[in-house]
Amino acid sequence: MFLHEVIIAGFGGQGILSAGRLIAYAGMLDGREVSFFPSYGPEMRGGTANCMVVVSEEPIASPVLNSCTALMVMNNPSLEKFESYIKKGGVLIADSSLVQQKPTRDDIKHFELPATLMASEAGNKAFSNIYLIGKLIKETGIITPESFEKALYGVLSKSKHHLIPQEMEALKAGMEY
Amino acid sequence: MGERLLMKGNEVIAEAAIRAGCRHYFGYPITPQTEIAHYMAKKMPKVGGVFLQAESEVSAINMVYGAASAGKRVMTSSSSPGISLKQEGISYASGAQLPAVVVNIMRGGPGLGGIQPSQSDYFQATKGGGHGDYRLIVLAPSSVQELYELTVDAFNLADQYRMVAMILGDGVLGQMMEVVNFRDEEPIVDADKSWAACGHGMKREHNTITSIHLDPAVLEQWNQALQKKYKTICEKEQRYELYKTDDADIIIVAYGSVARIAKNVVHVAREEGLKVGLLRPITLWPFPTKAFEQVMDKTRAFLTVEMSSGQMLEDVMLTVSGRKPVYFTGRMGGMIPRVDDIMAKIKEISAG
Amino acid sequence: MAVVFDRPHALVDIPMHYCPGCTHGITHRLVAEALDDLGIEGKTVGVSSVGCSYNNYFYFNCDMIQAAHGRAPAVATGVKRSLPDNIVFTYQGDGDLAAIGTAEIVHAAARGENITVIFINNTIYGMTSGQMAPTTLLNQVTTTTPYGRSAKNHGNPIRVCEMLATLEGPAYIERVSLHDIKHIKKAKEAVRKAFKVQMAGKGFSLVEILSTCPTNWGMDPLESLDRVKNEMLEYYPLGVFAGEDLEV
Structure with missing residues (x-):
């Protein structure tokens, strides 16, 4: 069954929530059932942020996850907090420019890419989350790159549409890493 | 087919209200429902409506x-501490x-409590909340799609019965995004409003x-009329969902976002060979007693799961009236029940 | 025989429940005359408050709404925002408006809400039997200030007109008195002007009416009128506090 339960976690300001929203939006465009549940409140401002995204063939029971098929992390505390959530055989994707810690488990698939470094080398730090989404797409097939591009057009305001080709470059680089 | 959009629960409530013909919204900021006010502030001027931050x-x-x-069709929204303040006006x-629609996107209490999701205002919503013998129609959506449909229904029910209808959600529902399918046209009940104070134009009394009715005999009559109306609603407006209850040995009773988690539990339990079903009240008042009568003879036990210390539990126990055992598990303060914990409780009941 | 003095149409022909010597009856008549004279009874919605005048919806012939204690300006806001072409007024006492309803009146005034407020200041809570009001004068004895109001214990009385006049919102604010015929005539003009301000869409208008409460003051009606003149006018000076030059 096509069922992806993803937790994305890091600091506020890293694009954690927008990454989740984009995946959910793209999943909808792929014709799947989707849900997105963000952490909310003061913790978003400079503190930790996380969100839970489900993309599924079937109607989604709960948007609140106690376990996940994939975890995407952009800081050490998030890895500590959510590592145990990953289902056996599940996927961990870490931004290795910020996450120095290694997972303690050996029953999961662990991928690293220096997303923040890659983004700043490419000239736009705000796209670090996109590199990670690229890697997630490659390793799980949660959404199609085509729908992701459409999602960017759907979610971003018109004034930011000129950046979308760059973002798609970032996605591609993440997929190919 | 109408529009299919990925939207946040709170925004969907606001959009649904506008689609239902609500052109007046009065609110005050409080987490986790403030997006309703943001949406209204943006949209109301565009549809000739009124948004006012009180x-x-x-x-x-x-x-x-x-x-x-x-x-007029009118709405306000808030979260738990703010709803306490509104109780005077609701009474x-x-x-x-x-007729009016009040939205409560619940957070943990008592007092200022926290801002994370909770269901600890069940008593307040279903048993009165303010002073006097009165009831609200309380609708408990469990998805973004239902936030939309039940908000539209709330306006219709409020108009039809001339009473306050409440949408009782929580932080999960308010903050989450899901796909919502909007209808091209809403089913709007055209209720008689000849009672309204809108200027008589020298054409009527x-x-x-x-x-206020200071004569106790008059006030009692007034109350009797209210109670008669409430009785009609209890007979006609109960709503609920029964999910895999036909062969269920244990039926979970849960509403709102907790019912979503409970559905996961039903799936997990059945994978492990345990026959578990879900009874989901959609109207919390009137409490769906008819749903219990449908499953009473077939099941062995009920398990109520709530994000509270066990408030709906009391209505479940009243309805079951000792005919079957009723168990409870819940979390408080903004903690969300985990599938594992509910499963543990189910195994305990099965073994016992 | 020609009728030279009749009941205004906007006032229902039934006996009022007010005490002898109470000036509520006069104020009701002034409001009703204004509705008649301006031809607005049919499009007026009045908001009653909590206090002795809680049930003046029996007396006014226009559509009426009874509001919770202190909330009349918020209720009136809801009505006016729903029916911007109608005329909306509140009728509130000093406890209702200046104690429990302070937030509502201040913010309705600050928004310049296009409503008219008839504010009765008789320096006491009448309905609940003579407790201290926010307008109770220093040294005045009430059932909750049995040794007289003291600035140290109870604070000083609130001058509502002066306070609200510091805001940008109000279009017209005036304080009047009912202690003699001359002043009643001036009060009549003020009430009429307040409604005209609303009809012209100018914004928030309020008329504070210095009134009597013989029962709770422990005075006869004439002594009460003397008290207004001799004690209240000194602390609550009459005059226009906003919109003096406003022509409507």
């Missing part, structure tokens, strides 16, 4: 009282038989909207 929740509900008295509106 000086307090107390004022907001009284502005609702005024607009409802004038015969007055109930006494004066005014003057109308009065009031909740």
Whole structure:
């Protein structure tokens, strides 16, 4: 069954929530059932942020996850907090420019890419989350790159549409890493 | 087919209200429902409606009282501490038989509590909340799609019965995004509002909207009329969902976002060979007693799961009336029940 | 025989419940006359408050709404925002408006809400039997200030007109008195002007009416009128506090 339960976690300001929203939006465009549940409140401002995204063939029971098929992390505390959530055989994707810690488990698939470094080398730090989404797409097939591009057009305001080709470059680089 | 959009729960409530013909919204900021006010502030001027940020929740509900008295479809929204402040106005509106929609996106209490999701305002919503013998129609959506449909229904029910209808959600529902399918046209009940205080134009006797009746005999009669109306609603408006209850040995009773988690539990339990079903009240008042009668003979036990210390539990126990054992598990303060914990409880019941 | 003095149409022909010597009856008549004279009874919605005048919806012939204690300006806001072409007024006492309803009146005034407020200041809570009001004068004895109001214990009385006049919102604010015929005539003009301000869409208008409460003051009606003149006018000076030059 096509069922992806993803937790994305890091600091506020890293694009954690927008990454989740984009995946959910793209999943909808792929014709799947989707849900997105963000952490909310003061913790978003400079503190930790996380969100839970489900993309599924079937109607989604709960948007609140106690376990996940994939975890995407952009800081050490998030890895500590959510590592145990990953289902056996599940996927961990870490931004290795910020996450120095290694997972303690050996029953999961662990991928690293220096997303923040890659983004700043490419000239736009705000796209670090996109590199990670690229890697997630490659390793799980949660959404199609085509729908992701459409999602960017759907979610971003018109004034930011000129950046979308760059973002798609970032996605591609993440997929190919 | 209407529009299919990925939207946040709170925004969907606001959009649904506008689609239902609500052109008056009065509110005050409080997490986790403030996006309703943001959406209204943006959209109302574009549809010729009124958005007003009141000086307090107390004022907001009284502005609702005024607009409802004038015969308009009107809404306010808040979260737990703010809903406590609105209780005075809700009681007055109930006494004066005014239709209005009040949204409570619950957070943990008591007091200022926290901002994470909770269901600890169940008593307040279903047992009165303010002073006097009155009820609200309480609708408990469990998805973004239902937030939309039940908000539209809330306006219709409020108008039809001349009473306050409440959407009782929580932080999960308010903050989450899901796909919502909007209808091209809403089913809007065209209710008689000849009672409204909107200026008689020298063409009729003057109308009065009031909740005060100092003669106890008159006040008792007034109350009897209210109770008669409430009885009709209990008979006609119960709503619920039964999910895999036909062969269930244990039936989980849960509403709102917790019912979503409970559905996961049903799946996990059945994978492990345990016959578990879900009874989901959609109307919390009237409490769906008919749902229990449907499954009473077939099941072995009920397990109520809530984000509270066990408030709906009391209604479940009243309804079951000792005919079957009723168990409870829940979390408080903004903690969300985990599938594992509910499964553990189910195994304990099965073994016992 | 020609009728030279009749009941205004906007006032229902039934006996009022007010005490002998109470000036509520006069104020009701002034409001009703204004509705008649301006031809607005049919499009007026009045908001009653909590206090002795809680049930003046029996007396006014226009559509009426009874509001919770202090909330009349919020209720009136809801009505006016729903029916911007109608005329909306509140009728509130000093406890209702200046104690429990302070937030509502201040913010309705600050928004310049296009409503008219008839504010009765008789320096006491009448309905609940003579407790201290926010307008109770220093040294005045009430059932909750049995040794007289003291600035130290109870604070000083609130001058509502002066306070609200510091805001940008109000279009017209005036304080009047009912202690003699001359002043009643001036009060009549003020009430009429307040409604005309609303009809012209100018914004928030309020008329504070210095009134009597013989029962709770422990005075006869004439002594009460003397008290207004001799004690209240000194602390609550009459005059226009906003919109003096406003022509409507």
